[in-house]
Amino acid sequence: MSGTSLDGASPPAGAAGGGVGSPGRARIAERTLRTDRWWVQPAVTFTLLVIWLLYALVRTASQRAYFVEEFHYLSPFSSPCVSSSCIPAARDFGTWFGDFPPFVPFALLVLPFLLGFRLTCYYYRKAYYRAFWLSPPACAVAEPHGKYTGETRFPLIMQNLHRYFFYAAIIVSLINTYDMVRAFRGADGGFGIGLGTVVMVFNVVMLWLYTISCHSCRHLMGGRLKHFSAHPVRYRAWTAVSRLNTRHMQLAWTTLGTLMFTDAYIALVSSGALNDLRLVN
Numbered sequence: 208m209s210g211t212s213l214d215g216a217s218p219p220a221g222a223a224g225g226g227v228g229s230p231g232r233a234r235i236a237e238r239t240l241r242t243d244r245w246w247v248q249p250a251v252t253f254t255l256l257v258i259w260l261l262y263a264l265v266r267t268a269s270q271r272a273y274f275v276e277e278f279h280y281l282s283p284f285s286s287p288c289v290s291s292s293c294i295p296a297a298r299d300f301g302t303w304f305g306d307f308p309p310f311v312p313f314a315l316l317v318l319p320f321l322l323g324f325r326l327t328c329y330y331y332r333k334a335y336y337r338a339f340w341l342s343p344p345a346c347a348v349a350e351p352h353g354k355y356t357g358e359t360r361f362p363l364i365m366q367n368l369h370r371y372f373f374y375a376a377i378i379v380s381l382i383n384t385y386d387m388v389r390a391f392r393g394a395d396g397g398f399g400i401g402l403g404t405v406v407m408v409f410n411v412v413m414l415w416l417y418t419i420s421c422h423s424c425r426h427l428m429g430g431r432l433k434h435f436s437a438h439p440v441r442y443r444a445w446t447a448v449s450r451l452n453t454r455h456m457q458l459a460w461t462t463l464g465t466l467m468f469t470d471a472y473i474a475l476v477s478s479g480a481l482n483d484l485r486l487v488n
């Protein structure tokens with residue numbers, strides 16, 4: 208039936224000659240034969256991602272309320288803070304740059320790696336290809352684009368860099384872990400725990416779970432092995448990562464939530480709108 212319409216109608220607009228209109232594909236006039244509300248999922252994904260991106264953009268560009276000096280709560284959106292524009296007590300890793308102009312995120316040093324890690328993530332690719340590029344918007348729904356080249360040429364071929372962004376993400380997670388340890392600080396400068404500490408611990412645990420549930424991490428643990436029996440340690444690690452990997456999508460969303468919540472909590476305490484609930488000291 209190649210090249211022949213099932214009902215004699217022409218292929219969907221924009222699809223002629225490429226994409227779903229490629230030679231060898233069945234000609235179906237309707238954009239989809241699905242009768243369920245397939246558009247809900249991409250619409251929700253689009254809305255939530257846009258809200259998150261706008262929040263992150265406003266918060267990082269504001270350069271405000273990112274640090275609670277008394278309890279050493281540093282927002283993950285501004286860490287590591289290594290510019291002379293940062294509050295001196297927040298510069299645990301030193302001062303690498305001079306003053307940042309207004310609107311430049313303090314975490315500029317790690318931002319390209321973090322964005323690269325998330326943008327090339329296997330789950331997020333699926334999410335934004337569907338929700339933003341509509342390529343395709345859902346299973347069995349024709350995309351509006353006239354041709355499809357996949358990830359075979361620039362810029363999408365860059366998706367293959369994911370494993371290297373994974374290595375960078377490990378370093379960023381270690382920095383977040385350091386910030387979390389620093390947040391065990393009391394009002395007198397000694398040991399202490401507040402609600403902010405708990406929020407930061409939860410965020411860091413979730414970030415680690417998201418990071419090690421990565422497909423590249425799974426490959427690193429168990430890939431290119433001919434016999435698992437000869438590598439029992441790697442087999443165990445691969446099994447554990449594989450279990451986490453089945454939750455990768457949920458962890459991707461959870462970490463967006465915990466990052467936003469941690470930053471918002473620190474912003475509220477830092478601006479004086481909220482008092483940190485102290486549990487110890």
Ligand code: FES
Nearest residue numbers: 328329330421422
């Ligand atoms: Fe999602 Fe690697 S696949 S972080």
